Amino acid sequence: MLRTLRKAPLSAKIGMIVIACYVLIAVFAGVIAPFGETEVVAYEFEPWGGDYLLGTDNLGRDTFSRLIYAARNTLGIAALATLLAFCVGGTLGLIAATIGGWTDQLLSRLVDVLMAIPALIFALLLLTILGPNLVNMIIVIALIDSTRVFRLTRAVAMNVVVMDFVEAAQVRGEGLGWIIRREILPNITAPLVAELGLRFCFVFLTISALSFLGLGIQPPAADWGSMVRESASLITFGDITPLLPAAAIGILTVSINMVVDWMLHMSSGLQD
Amino acid sequence: MHPLVKMIGQRLGLGLLTLLLISLIIFFAVELLPGDIAQAILGQAATPETVAAWRADLGLDRPATVRYVEWLGNAVRGDFGTSLANGLVISDLIGERLKNTLFLASYAAAIAVPLAVILGLLAALFRNTIFDRTVNIATLSSISFPEFFVAYILILFLSVKTGLFPSISNIRPDMSLSELLYRTALPALTLTLVVTAHMMRMTRAAIINLLASPYIEMARLKGMSPMRVIVLHALPNALAPIINVIALNLAYLITGVVLIEVVFIYPGLGQLMVDSVAKRDVTVVQACCLIFAAFYIVINLLADVLSIASNPRLLHPK
Numbered sequence: 001m002l003r004t005l006r007k008a009p010l011s012a013k014i015g016m017i018v019i020a021c022y023v024l025i026a027v028f029a030g031v032i033a034p035f036g037e038t039e040v041v042a043y044e045f046e047p048w049g050g051d052y053l054l055g056t057d058n059l060g061r062d063t064f065s066r067l068i069y070a071a072r073n074t075l076g077i078a079a080l081a082t083l084l085a086f087c088v089g090g091t092l093g094l095i096a097a098t099i100g101g102w103t104d105q106l107l108s109r110l111v112d113v114l115m116a117i118p119a120l121i122f123a124l125l126l127l128t129i130l131g132p133n134l135v136n137m138i139i140v141i142a143l144i145d146s147t148r149v150f151r152l153t154r155a156v157a158m159n160v161v162v163m164d165f166v167e168a169a170q171v172r173g174e175g176l177g178w179i180i181r182r183e184i185l186p187n188i189t190a191p192l193v194a195e196l197g198l199r200f201c202f203v204f205l206t207i208s209a210l211s212f213l214g215l216g217i218q219p220p221a222a223d224w225g226s227m228v229r230e231s232a233s234l235i236t237f238g239d240i241t242p243l244l245p246a247a248a249i250g251i252l253t254v255s256i257n258m259v260v261d262w263m264l265h266m267s268s269g270l271q272d
Numbered sequence: 273m274h275p276l277v278k279m280i281g282q283r284l285g286l287g288l289l290t291l292l293l294i295s296l297i298i299f300f301a302v303e304l305l306p307g308d309i310a311q312a313i314l315g316q317a318a319t320p321e322t323v324a325a326w327r328a329d330l331g332l333d334r335p336a337t338v339r340y341v342e343w344l345g346n347a348v349r350g351d352f353g354t355s356l357a358n359g360l361v362i363s364d365l366i367g368e369r370l371k372n373t374l375f376l377a378s379y380a381a382a383i384a385v386p387l388a389v390i391l392g393l394l395a396a397l398f399r400n401t402i403f404d405r406t407v408n409i410a411t412l413s414s415i416s417f418p419e420f421f422v423a424y425i426l427i428l429f430l431s432v433k434t435g436l437f438p439s440i441s442n443i444r445p446d447m448s449l450s451e452l453l454y455r456t457a458l459p460a461l462t463l464t465l466v467v468t469a470h471m472m473r474m475t476r477a478a479i480i481n482l483l484a485s486p487y488i489e490m491a492r493l494k495g496m497s498p499m500r501v502i503v504l505h506a507l508p509n510a511l512a513p514i515i516n517v518i519a520l521n522l523a524y525l526i527t528g529v530v531l532i533e534v535v536f537i538y539p540g541l542g543q544l545m546v547d548s549v550a551k552r553d554v555t556v557v558q559a560c561c562l563i564f565a566a567f568y569i570v571i572n573l574l575a576d577v578l579s580i581a582s583n584p585r586l587l588h589p590k
Contacts, residue, residue, distance in 0.1 A: 113290065113293045113297065116290050116293075116294055116565065116568070116569060117561070118527040118565065118568050119527065121526075121560075121565065122561070124545055124546070124557060124561070125301065125557055125558065125561045128554055129302050129305060129312075130305075131552060132549060132550065205418055209419070209531055212418075212420055213534060213546050213549075214546075214550060215549055215550065228420055228421075232424070232535075235428055237432075238432045238433065240428065242424055243424055243425065243428070246417070246420060249417070249418050250416055250417035250418060253418075254412075254413065254416040257412075257416060
């Protein structure tokens with residue numbers, strides 16, 4: 001494990017270090033941040049420097065502290081939605097691939113139709129119907145992304161299902177759960193882990209986009225998307241504060257992509 | 273029958289079927305609510321009489337299947353009913369905005385597609401040089417950042433610092449074309465940056481894939497210049513994947529346009545949709561969703577047909 005890590009290319013190492021920093025900041029947000037998440041500490045739009053490292057926002061809250069708390073909120077919610085998408089999409093994909101026949105046809109065609117609606121547009125429709133709030137957003141994003149996870153899981157599991165050792169297990173009389181967990185899953189972990197990274201990026205960007213539109217994480221909770229929205233007017237005065245949360249989003253997606261690139265390279269058997 | 277006509281017919285049928293299924297989802301997603309939309313929007317505090325009156329007003333007391341057929345029949349003729357929030361006729365709300373959105377998307381596409389293909393060709397021609405790497409890094413970073421980040425960077429540098437373009441794209445129908453192009457330059461440029469990267473990388477990859485083929489080597493041995501080899505010999509065979517990725521990105525433009533319209537306060541369909549989501553104006557959102565989905569399907573359909581038509585091998589499957 002350590003040896004593979006050491007052999008990783010520079011870009012993947014940088015990516016992993018950045019991701020680790022993000023996770024640390026998210027976990028220890030309460031310790032690192034000088035002020036509270038929703039604490040009003042000064043007048044609105046204080047300039048950078050002094051007591052307030054990055055100034056204050058439209059309500060007089062410390063921007064630096066909110067940036068740190070936003071790491072926790074945004075990353076936590078994105079992780080939750082991604083896991084949910086994987087549980088639903090992954091399980092159904094594995095079942096469809098293993099059972100085949102009508103179950104597979106039914107699920108696959110359903111997913112085809114759901115995927116024919118652009119993701120963001122579909123998310124907006126479902127949020128209108130359910131009402132835009134945090135819980136609904138997580139459910140909606142998990143549902144939409146689970147269709148993509150289903151596609152991939154089913155496709156990679158299909159390649160394993162036709163193998164002799166799976167047939168041997170079936171002949172031996174093993175149940176569906178056993179075959180999926182012990183025969184198929186260990187053979188498709190590499191592409192699934194890479195997909196997990198990519199899916200997290202997409203979910204993370206969707207959440208940021210929805211929050212930016214005012215339909216995702218609701219105030220007063222800090223989150224990068226809505227922070228851009230709240231401070232957007234500053235940009236017309238040449239103040240780059242709105243770019244900070246946006247950059248925080250971008251740097252994380254780039255880092256994850258760099259690590260995923262390396263993992264895909266490894267799992268494709270090209271490591272030598 | 274000519275195989276091309278048959279193929280187009282098949283794809284068209286499939287596209288229509290998909291659109292029908294999507295309209296079913298869009299309509300019946302509302303029915304999944306516990307209670308109904310009247311109860312959900314008016315909230316718990318509403319008296320039963322208010323809810324009942326609203327329900328009767330919207331015709332919700334009739335069976336869903338009847339309302340669906342009616343809704344779809346009217347939608348096909350361009351009548352989407354009235355808005356729940358303000359009672360305005362939806363087709364009036366949408367008409368001008370749809371035109372604006374299409375204008376912005378085609379403006380961006382008109383810049384992005386030629387730019388991406390030319391950059392891709394050049395990157396394939398000068399592969400593994402400084403030029404190739406620079407283009408690669410620049411395009412990669414532009415896809416990894418959220419659309420609004422790209423938009424604000426452009427506003428900062430092209431509007432606030434230098435004053436080249438307006439940061440808000442308020443347009444009116446009576447403006448001249450050059451005025452329109454000037455005012456929507458920043459949103460179009462943002463969209464261009466967002467979609468060019470993927471198209472350019474795929475163009476480069478599709479062409480480089482072919483460069484090891486014997487016929488390319490033959491052309492090279494004949495003494496053709498590298499540019500001619502790529503443009504005349506490699507490009508025609510790489511068309512199918514390139515067309516596909518262009519279509520994919522044009523389809524992506526449709527969703528990207530939503531965020532960009534909000535950033536630049538551009539009076540388009542995406543902005544209307546976002547505003548309506550916050551107001552839970554279901555009928556307007558349904559209409560926008562159906563229109564966006566229809567464009568999405570048409571673009572994918574076009575890509576399918578063009579990429580098969582550009583490849584004789586796909587045209588005559590064994």
